[in-house]
Amino acid sequence: MIDDREGYFQQFNAPIFEATCKEHIDTVMNHSTPYYGPLLYWLVRSAGIRFAVEIGVCKGWTSYFIAAGIKDNLNRAGLDKTVESTSHNGHYYGVDISGIVVELEEKLRAKGLPATMVQKDSYHMTKEDFPLASMFHLAFIDGWHSRQHLLKEFEILYPMMAKGGTGYIVVHDVYGWVAEPMQEVLKDPRYKFEYVRFFDNYGLAILRVMDDYIEDPKHYWPQGPEPDCINEDGTYRTEEDMQAELAQRKKEAGLE
Numbered sequence: 122m123i124d125d126r127e128g129y130f131q132q133f134n135a136p137i138f139e140a141t142c143k144e145h146i147d148t149v150m151n152h153s154t155p156y157y158g159p160l161l162y163w164l165v166r167s168a169g170i171r172f173a174v175e176i177g178v179c180k181g182w183t184s185y186f187i188a189a190g191i192k193d194n195l196n197r198a199g200l201d202k203t204v205e206s207t208s209h210n211g212h213y214y215g216v217d218i219s220g221i222v223v224e225l226e227e228k229l230r231a232k233g234l235p236a237t238m239v240q241k242d243s244y245h246m247t248k249e250d251f252p253l254a255s256m257f258h259l260a261f262i263d264g265w266h267s268r269q270h271l272l273k274e275f276e277i278l279y280p281m282m283a284k285g286g287t288g289y290i291v292v293h294d295v296y297g298w299v300a301e302p303m304q305e306v307l308k309d310p311r312y313k314f315e316y317v318r319f320f321d322n323y324g325l326a327i328l329r330v331m332d333d334y335i336e337d338p339k340h341y342w343p344q345g346p347e348p349d350c351i352n353e354d355g356t357y358r359t360e361e362d363m364q365a366e367l368a369q370r371k372k373e374a375g376l377e
């Protein structure tokens with residue numbers, strides 16, 4: 122649990138953020154905790170992420186949020202009935218060169234989270250380091266912030282990412298240490314992304330892997346957008362008129 126001895130939450134009232142910190146494995150309010158931990162949790166939840174890897178875990182501030190999101194996704198889908206089924210259906214891997222990972226893995230597992238830590242230089246990681254994951258829906262890169270490491274991490278991780286717009290690579294410090302190498306990554310013809318970058322806390326990028334993505338706006342709403350409701354002369358169409366248009370379109374889309 123985050124120790125609030127310094128009265129952070131009294132000073133900066135934020136009940137939703139406070140609630141997310143109550144169960145945390147660490148006690149210290151890290152400078153990056155208010156920023157991207159909760160964002161990663163909700164990215165994991167929103168995108169239904171089940172297999173994730175984090176490069177550079179430090180004291181597990183973001184590890185906890187990612188692993189907890191995976192566990193909660195599995196719970197929602199009824200896939201976390203046993204320790205074995207939980208790990209099989211979703212898993213968090215953390216990679217760090219530091220020996221702290223042993224203790225971190227214990228702390229995450231004590232919370233019932235499906236997590237494994239790999240103590241390794243990320244430059245040398247391979248697919249075999251992640252036996253439970255046939256691919257990753259999320260990779261969070263936040264390790265050694267050199268050009269050489271960043272480019273290598275993309276080379277290793279990109280082929281392991283889920284395709285079709287369901288895989289996300291998140292990178293920290295994109296307006297800090299890795300600003301220049303990130304430009305190289307974004308221009309590299311081997312990679313296909315759509316992405317967004319945030320300025321705060323040295324910058325964070327969320328890149329969505331777009332290989333094999335099929336643009337199909339009718340996937341979720343086959344009859345198309347809601348009917349226009351204003352006539353050319355500025356008057357409103359009647360409800361019956363709009364319903365008739367919608368019924369016709371549903372018929373044409375084979376929905377009725």
Ligand SMILES: C[S@@+](CC[C@H](N)C(=O)[O-])C[C@H]1O[C@@H](n2cnc3c(N)ncnc32)[C@H](O)[C@@H]1O
Pocket residue numbers: 153175176177178179180181182183184216217218219241242243244263264265270
């Ligand atoms: C900025 S911290 C990670 C913070 C964490 N992602 C968070 O937001 O809570 C960077 C971490 O990268 C690790 N690291 C440094 N060089 C590394 C390397 N070559 N391979 C793997 N991890 C490395 C460090 O040990 C450190 O724990």
